[in-house]
Structure formats: C-alpha cells, structure tokens
Amino acid sequence: MSVWFAGSREGAADVQIRASRYDAIAGEWGPELILATRESTSTAIQRHIRKLGNPVIALAPDDRLWLFYVSVSIGGWAGSAINAMYSDDFGENWSPPKQLVTTPFLNISTLVRNAPVFHRDGTIGLPVYHEFLGKFAEYLYISPDGEVLDKSRISKGKHSLQPTVVPTSEYGALALLRYAGETHHKVLASRTEDAGQSWSEPYPIEPANPNSSLAAIATPNDGLLVALNDLEDGRFRLRLMGSDEGLSFWKPVIDLDESPDPLGNPFSREVYSDIIGDKFQSSSGPRRIGLLSDFLANLDQRVCSMHGCDFEYEYPYFIKSSDGLYHLVYSWNNTFIKHVSFNDSWLEAQL
Amino acid sequence: MIADLWQAQLTFGLFVFLLTPGFGLSPGLQRVRLLVFLAIGYIPIAGLSLADYMRSFTGDLAITSLVALAYWTAVRTGFAPRQPRAKTLQIVAVMACLALFLYPATMGLSYLDPYRLGYQPRPLILFVGLLTLALLALQNRLGACMLALATLAFSVGLKSATNYWDYLIDPFIALYSCFALIGYAISRLWRNGSAKRRDALSSQPG
Numbered sequence: 001m002s003v004w005f006a007g008s009r010e011g012a013a014d015v016q017i018r019a020s021r022y023d024a025i026a027g028e029w030g031p032e033l034i035l036a037t038r039e040s041t042s043t044a045i046q047r048h049i050r051k052l053g054n055p056v057i058a059l060a061p062d063d064r065l066w067l068f069y070v071s072v073s074i075g076g077w078a079g080s081a082i083n084a085m086y087s088d089d090f091g092e093n094w095s096p097p098k099q100l101v102t103t104p105f106l107n108i109s110t111l112v113r114n115a116p117v118f119h120r121d122g123t124i125g126l127p128v129y130h131e132f133l134g135k136f137a138e139y140l141y142i143s144p145d146g147e148v149l150d151k152s153r154i155s156k157g158k159h160s161l162q163p164t165v166v167p168t169s170e171y172g173a174l175a176l177l178r179y180a181g182e183t184h185h186k187v188l189a190s191r192t193e194d195a196g197q198s199w200s201e202p203y204p205i206e207p208a209n210p211n212s213s214l215a216a217i218a219t220p221n222d223g224l225l226v227a228l229n230d231l232e233d234g235r236f237r238l239r240l241m242g243s244d245e246g247l248s249f250w251k252p253v254i255d256l257d258e259s260p261d262p263l264g265n266p267f268s269r270e271v272y273s274d275i276i277g278d279k280f281q282s283s284s285g286p287r288r289i290g291l292l293s294d295f296l297a298n299l300d301q302r303v304c305s306m307h308g309c310d311f312e313y314e315y316p317y318f319i320k321s322s323d324g325l326y327h328l329v330y331s332w333n334n335t336f337i338k339h340v341s342f343n344d345s346w347l348e349a350q351l
Numbered sequence: 352m353i354a355d356l357w358q359a360q361l362t363f364g365l366f367v368f369l370l371t372p373g374f375g376l377s378p379g380l381q382r383v384r385l386l387v388f389l390a391i392g393y394i395p396i397a398g399l400s401l402a403d404y405m406r407s408f409t410g411d412l413a414i415t416s417l418v419a420l421a422y423w424t425a426v427r428t429g430f431a432p433r434q435p436r437a438k439t440l441q442i443v444a445v446m447a448c449l450a451l452f453l454y455p456a457t458m459g460l461s462y463l464d465p466y467r468l469g470y471q472p473r474p475l476i477l478f479v480g481l482l483t484l485a486l487l488a489l490q491n492r493l494g495a496c497m498l499a500l501a502t503l504a505f506s507v508g509l510k511s512a513t514n515y516w517d518y519l520i521d522p523f524i525a526l527y528s529c530f531a532l533i534g535y536a537i538s539r540l541w542r543n544g545s546a547k548r549r550d551a552l553s554s555q556p557g
Contacts, residue, residue, distance in 0.1 A: 048407035101512040134459030
C-alpha cells in the first residue's frame with residue numbers, strides 16, 4: 001500500500017490522505033482510496049482541522065498497518081500535530097485517528113515524513129521534526145497502542161529536518177537529515193548506539209542536499225541505499241546512491257528521473273509538453289497511456305510558472321518488502337506518485 | 352479522550368465567564384451566568400461544539416490552569432475569598448520558574464530537552480512534591496492544590512497526554528505568570544524609586 005496527500009494544491013482545504021494497493025502479481029496499482037479527510041479527522045479528534053499532509057504508512061512485525069499523518073488547526077505547517085491510525089486487516093478497516101501529544105507548546109509543530117522503525121520490544125520509533133521557530137529532528141518512542149512513551153533529540157537549531165532512520169545493528173542506527181541552512185548544502189548524518197536514546201551531533205556528509213527530503217534503507221552488505229536530490233539547488237534529478245556503513249564511500253547507483261537540462265533550467269511550455277509526454281509514457285505502463293492527453297492539457301501551476309516549466313522529482317519513500325524487493329515511491333512532477341522496485345541482484349550488479 | 356472533551360467544555364465555560372464583565376451582578380446571578388456559558392460551550396457548529404473550536408486553538412489546558420480558572424470563578428461567584436496578593440505572587444513565581452525551565456529549551460535551542468523529563472517523571476514528581484510541601488508550609492493552599500491536583504490527574508491519566516509537563520503547565524499560565532512577575536517587579540522598582548525620591552526631598556534643608 002502506498003499513501004500520499006492530494007488536492008487542488010498543497011495546504012488546500014480539499015487535500016485528502018489517499019492510498020492505493022499494489023498487486024505484486026499483476027504488477028499494477030489499484031484504484032485510489034481515501035483514508036482520511038479534514039472532516040474525518042476533525043470528527044475523530046474533536047478539533048477544527050484546517051489542512052492535512054505528510055502521510056507515512058508502515059507495516060509492523062505484528063502485521064498491524066500504521067498510518068501517521070499531520071493535521072493543522074491554526075497557521076501553516078509549523079502548527080502541525082501528528083495523527084496516528086492503524087489497521088489490523090491490512091488496510092481494509094481503520095481505527096479512528098488519534099492525535100499524538102508531542103510538545104508542551106499547544107501541541108504544535110511536530111511533523112512526520114519518513115518511515116518508522118519497529119523495535120524488537122514492540123515499540124515504534126518514529127523520526128519526526130519541528131518547524132516552529134527552530135528546525136530540528138527528534139525520535140519518538142510510541143507504544144504498540146499508539147501512546148507516546150518517550151522522545152530524544154537528534155538535532156537542534158534551525159537547519160535540519162525530515163530525518164530518515166536506518167537501523168545498523170541491534171542498538172545502532174543512522175539518521176540522515178535534510179539540510180535547511182545556507183552554509184554547505186550537504187546531507188547531515190547522526191548516529192545512535194543506544195537504540196535512539198541519544199544521538200551524535202549531526203555532521204555534513206558527501207552527498208549534496210538542496211533542502212529537500214531524502215529516504216534511506218539498509219542493504220544486506222551492511223551498506224546503505226539513499227534516494228535523494230544530490231544537487232545544491234533544485235529537485236530536477238532524483239538519484240539512488242549507495243554507501244558503506246561508515247558513510248565514507250559513496251557511489252551513484254542510478255538516476256531515477258532527471259531533467260534533460262543538466263542544470264535544471266526551465267523549459268518553454270511547448271518543449272516541456274513534448275518531453276514530459278514522453279516521460280509520462282515511459283513511466284506509466286500501458287493502463288495509463290490513455291490519460292496522456294488529459295495530463296498534457298492540465299499542466300498547471302504545479303509544474304509551470306512565469307519563468308517556464310520545471311521538472312521536480314522529490315519526497316522519496318523507501319521500504320524493503322518481505323519478499324526481498326526494494327520499493328521506492330516519490331512525487332513525480334507534483335502530479336503523480338511514481339513507484340520503482342528492484343531486488344538485491346539488480347542492486348549488486350549496479351554497485 | 353472523553354475526559355479531554357469534558358475538560359474542553361469546562362475550560363470554555365470558565366474562560367468565557369472570567370473574560371466577560373460581571374455587570375455588577377450578585378454572586379447568585381453570577382452562578383447562573385456561569386451555567387449559561389457552560390451550556391453555550393455545547394452549541395454545535397458544523398459538527399463541532401464551540402468548546403471544541405476553542406480547544407482547536409488553545410490545546411488542552413494544564414490541570415494547574417484549570418484549577419486557577421476554577422478558583423477565580425469561585426471568587427467571582429462568592430464561593431471562595433480572594434487570597435492575599437503575596438500568595439498569588441508565590442504561585443506565579445513557581446509557574447514562571449517552571450515555564451522558563453521548560454519552554455526555551457523545548458524550542459530546539461539545545462540538545463537538552465526538559466520536556467523529556469515528563470515521560471519518566473519520577474524525579475520531576477518528587478521535585479513538584481517538594482514545591483507542593485513548600486507552598487503548604489507557606490499556607491498557600493491554592494498553589495499546593497494546583498500542583499497536587501496536577502500530579503493526581505497525571506497518576507490517573509485524566510488527559511490524553513502521556514507527559515507530566517502537560518498536566519503542570521501550558522503556554523497560557525506560563526505567559527500569565529511571567530508577565531505578572533515582571534509587572535510586580537516593575538511596580539516594586541517604581542515604588543522603591545518613588546520612596547527614595549520622597550526621602551531625598553524630605554531630607555533637603557528647608
């Protein structure tokens with residue numbers, strides 16, 4: 001199952017948390033489902049809800065499917081709180097959402113973006129971040145029933161957010177963070193050796209980061225696979241990179257999607273339509289080819305502005321399924337969610 | 352969750368009662384006014400009650416705030432006498448200290464996160480217990496009651512929050528306490544300055 005938020009624009013009142021189920025045998029995605037709306041969230045938590053966003057879905061070892069997403073009652077994303085709901089029948093039926101209380105300041109400014117870590121004791125480690133006054137990352141401990149038990153701080157200050165956490169040993173894990181500062185434009189890394197109770201001070205590592213989200217997952221050889229915009233500016237190329245556990249050696253695996261312009265410069269609408277039409281056809285599979293003309297007729301402010309039309313591949317989300325396949329989904333030019341999957345053999349051949 | 356909703360209704364009623372003028376009504380009519388405001392909190396608009404809308408913006412108040420609101424309401428409705436200013440100062444001093452310890456670091460200024468102390472709160476409960484005893488020793492029953500009821504509510508899990516701090520303090524009582532303390536300090540300085548000026552004038556040879 002994959003989840004995303006969709007509506008007329010980011011932050012609009014009509015934004016819903018939507019999902020689709022993947023049929024691994026047919027290799028196709030099912031129809032779009034609605035998992036949460038402003039109204040359903042408001043009714044469940046008895047608060048006015050202004051907007052929704054950032055859903056994260058993950059299957060726990062006890063086969064409970066968790067969905068976390070943020071809702072805002074007042075202000076912008078800095079006013080977010082995290083809601084949690086779960087399903088014990090693989091997404092057929094869901095519990096009502098419950099708002100997690102995570103800060104003492106009106107319970108605002110906690111957002112989720114990346115996959116949780118399921119601990120051996122049944123608790124859930126949820127990487128979260130704050131955007132009110134500061135921008136910093138934390139690690140929430142949540143009980144199997146969805147109660148916040150504890151939290152630890154991964155970073156401080158105003159320049160790091162959206163941590164993606166990869167377990168590296170029984171008690172060890174690595175967090176990679178989006179960099180929101182103006183100094184080095186590099187991905188930040190932090191480590192824990194005590195199951196997330198404490199984290200080292202984040203430090204810049206080799207891959208560049210244009211203040212964009214990234215997703216990481218462990219590989220069988222104790223390495224790391226990271227999907228990111230390895231750029232100092234723009235999100236016109238989404239790259240898969242491999243690294244060793246020490247993060248000292250990095251190698252590009254494949255460029256998943258990229259603008260034909262190596263600098264990411266915008267295109268005129270006509271040229272853009274031709275290029276993105278070709279990309280649409282090569283990415284969509286036969287079932288969606290019929291949607292091409294509608295898609296091209298509706299290229300709007302999500303991809304085109306006064307200065308031209310841009311390519312944007314962003315917000316990757318990574319999992320490895322029980323059959324050993326890697327699944328990566330990401331936002332494709334703010335109009336679709338693209339799914340890419342591969343196995344260890346393919347990965348070994350690339351590395 | 353049900354306790355949260357009940358608390359939202361109570362907060363709405365007390366808040367509106369205290370924020371609106373009393374119009375010089377007798378204590379008996381003030382009680383009627385309070386009941387009216389408590390009832391108004393239940394009026395539904397687009398699926399949510401008025402109290403729920405207020406809660407959307409204020410969050411759930413700490414138990415200490417609720418006790419303080421209840422006390423001021425009791426004073427206005429004639430159920431309790433107004434306590435001496437010195438005792439109020441003791442309470443705002445305690446709450447302001449807690450606020451200054453908690454909020455700045457919680458905003459991500461450092462790796463130290465005092466809010467975390469509220470998840471395994473034994474040391475914090477012990478400290479608040481000592482504060483409660485100190486307030487009792489000062490015969491400050493309201494202050495002791497605020498802290499004791501907060502701890503009691505936490506021990507029975509009255510709110511959906513699992514962190515002890517959420518029972519002890521919220522931004523409203525924190526800001527109120529800090530401003531009240533600053534106001535007191537300024538008025539004290541002003542009075543001292545005025546007294547010195549008077550002394551200086553009276554000591555000048557006539």
